[in-house]
Amino acid sequence: MTVIHTRIIGTGSYLPEKILSNADLASVVETSDEWIQQRTGIRQRHIAADSEMTSDLALKASQRALDMAGIAPDKLDLIIVATTTPDMVFPSTACLLQAKLGAKGMPAFDVQAVCSGFVYALATADQFMRSGQYEHILVVGAEIYSRILDWQDRGTCVLFGDGAGAVVLKRSAEPGILAACLHADGSHAGILSVPGSVSGGKVSGRPLLQMDGTAVFKFAVKVLEEVAVETLAIAGLHKSDINWLIPHQANIRIIQATAKKLGLPMERVITTVDRHANTSAASVPLALDEAVRDGRIQPGQHVMLEGVGGGFTWGAVLIKWQAGSEDS
Numbered sequence: 001m002t003v004i005h006t007r008i009i010g011t012g013s014y015l016p017e018k019i020l021s022n023a024d025l026a027s028v029v030e031t032s033d034e035w036i037q038q039r040t041g042i043r044q045r046h047i048a049a050d051s052e053m054t055s056d057l058a059l060k061a062s063q064r065a066l067d068m069a070g071i072a073p074d075k076l077d078l079i080i081v082a083t084t085t086p087d088m089v090f091p092s093t094a095c096l097l098q099a100k101l102g103a104k105g106m107p108a109f110d111v112q113a114v115c116s117g118f119v120y121a122l123a124t125a126d127q128f129m130r131s132g133q134y135e136h137i138l139v140v141g142a143e144i145y146s147r148i149l150d151w152q153d154r155g156t157c158v159l160f161g162d163g164a165g166a167v168v169l170k171r172s173a174e175p176g177i178l179a180a181c182l183h184a185d186g187s188h189a190g191i192l193s194v195p196g197s198v199s200g201g202k203v204s205g206r207p208l209l210q211m212d213g214t215a216v217f218k219f220a221v222k223v224l225e226e227v228a229v230e231t232l233a234i235a236g237l238h239k240s241d242i243n244w245l246i247p248h249q250a251n252i253r254i255i256q257a258t259a260k261k262l263g264l265p266m267e268r269v270i271t272t273v274d275r276h277a278n279t280s281a282a283s284v285p286l287a288l289d290e291a292v293r294d295g296r297i298q299p300g301q302h303v304m305l306e307g308v309g310g311g312f313t314w315g316a317v318l319i320k321w322q323a324g325s326e327d328s
């Protein structure tokens, strides 16, 4: 029997037009460009227009990924959207995206794993692909964090931005995705959360992001190294085999510390946090799309994608990059 693998045949991303600089933020809360850059590496972030919903950002990123893949939306067998900021309680953003793509019939659902969302969704899609029932899958990470931030809280509002990234996956005889590892530890739910909910027609609890920054920082550095090593071991590879590391883009200091632990020079780490800030589930596919389109990622190279975030959740997907679109 032929072994089924998953490969990426298209990537795409979208960032809202409006840019909010650190200087702009300094006129809203007591902060400075210097503090934000020094502590986080962030220079600016994109903010969605009032008229834009998460599914709109997802649509633009998906269309670009489908264009690169050279396939029409009706060829998709499954749509998965990773988001923590859905358009509404239900239907899922994946269903809304499906309709905006003009497709119907194939299953569509959301994955909620906060900043690990894209890695969770990609690992999930890989399992569906390996089942043999599916040939093309769309996986999207899309977020509008600007709507769940407390713009009076300088400890959190400077850190996040809006955006979307997408990949089109195709069934393949060769990997593609070499290995994936996912983890969660709900006992740390309190260090990063949006504790509000809808009840009796009202919002109950505080529907804004709250975080223990130091605890999140320490946890992230620890698990990002651990899960990379665990994922490499499944594939029978070593730290030195990683050509490109694409970690969740939360803070340049977390990224640098992770790279150091993995023995990787920063030249082999893709970073967008300076321009995008933390876009949660969108950060990894946004960075992946940038590095694919500018030619840094080349066929045959090993790319390690890593997520970490609220839940707490974390995970990694290791890919051997393959050339190509639908026809290759």
Ligand code: UT7
Pocket: 030, 031, 032, 035, 036, 039, 040, 115, 154, 155, 156, 158, 192, 211, 212, 213, 214, 216, 217, 220, 248, 250, 251, 254, 278, 280, 308, 309, 310
């Ligand atoms: O996807 C995962 C999501 N979250 C993260 O990855 C975040 C992880 N954590 C971090 O990135 C860092 O912990 C932060 C960037 C949030 C904070 O950096 P830090 O070096 O841990 O700073 P701190 O929290 O220890 O705060 C140092 C000082 C405090 O003042 P005092 O108490 O020393 O007087 C804060 O009040 O910096 C102050 N501060 C600010 N000052 C200017 C906090 N936020 C700001 C700000 N501008 N925006």
